Amino acid sequence: MKTIEVDEDLYRYIASNTRHIGESASDILRRLLQIEPVAHRVEAQTTPSTKGAPAKVGQCIAQMLESEALAEQESAIDRFMHILSVMYQDNPVAFAQASDIKGRKRIYFADDEAALLASGNTTKPKAIAGSPYWVITNTNTGRKRNIVAQLMAAMGYPHSLIERVCHSI
Template sequence: MKTIEVDEELYRYIASNTRHIGESASDILRRLLKLESQKTEPSAEPAPAGVQGEGVRRMLDAGTLAAQDSAIERFMTILSVLYRDNPAAFAQASDIKGRKRIYFADSEAALLAAGNTTKPRAIDGSPYWVITNTNTGRKRNIVTQLMAAMGYAHGLIERVSQSI
């Protein structure tokens, strides 16, 4: 696997062409470029425990979060990183919900249907949407629940949710 840099807009364009949950950038690009698909393994196996959280830690350390100036931006960044860290686990975990509202869905409409003025937003680099009309406490809560369901260590969960 090689790493390349693409600008924000292009990144979003690629992400928006995701056909199924967990699809990799390579797969999407190959389809868009009409190249012969090379079987990329459906990356479903749980990440080896030692590795889990690599990307997340990098985000914390890089100060990416501290740079954002609103809770909502930090929230969205975290979700985006979490998704990329382990799409399969994210998919599993994302069915957490509140009393009436659902927090994640693969379409804006689904979120709008389950509550009033939920202000859904697309999670960058993923096929998912989240609810956004919540206070900061609940945003922390959502991240905590999500990460717990994805199997992250307690300490890391704490660090991440406090950084919102």
């Protein structure tokens, strides 16, 4: 994902054409410019669960919030890592969009530790339990919330659930 600067009036125009909470600027522009969506996003939204029926969006996440497992995590890093692990379990195909979430100078997710170490001096990468992904952990709690919110929105979680999860970090 690339960062671009646009004039304030263009930003307001793009934002005014939002159809639902969590819709990205890229999705809005694709719709307005009538450009086909990226293939992996379409697949992630329509992939059935392993049982053959469509997966309930956020079922694992909602169960995590109701259980004591998240509350038992002692630090923001531990809660962040636990949430990412559950998100991967909930929808591994859609979680692949994590690689699109980046900062100005750093990448946040990779499929190996070396890629994260190469993206900054003090990234402190950790493996996300039960997944093939790694994430940087040397960010403040606000940035961790932002990373989770961006990923959850890209994965199609409802805004109310995103807010609850982010407040739990």
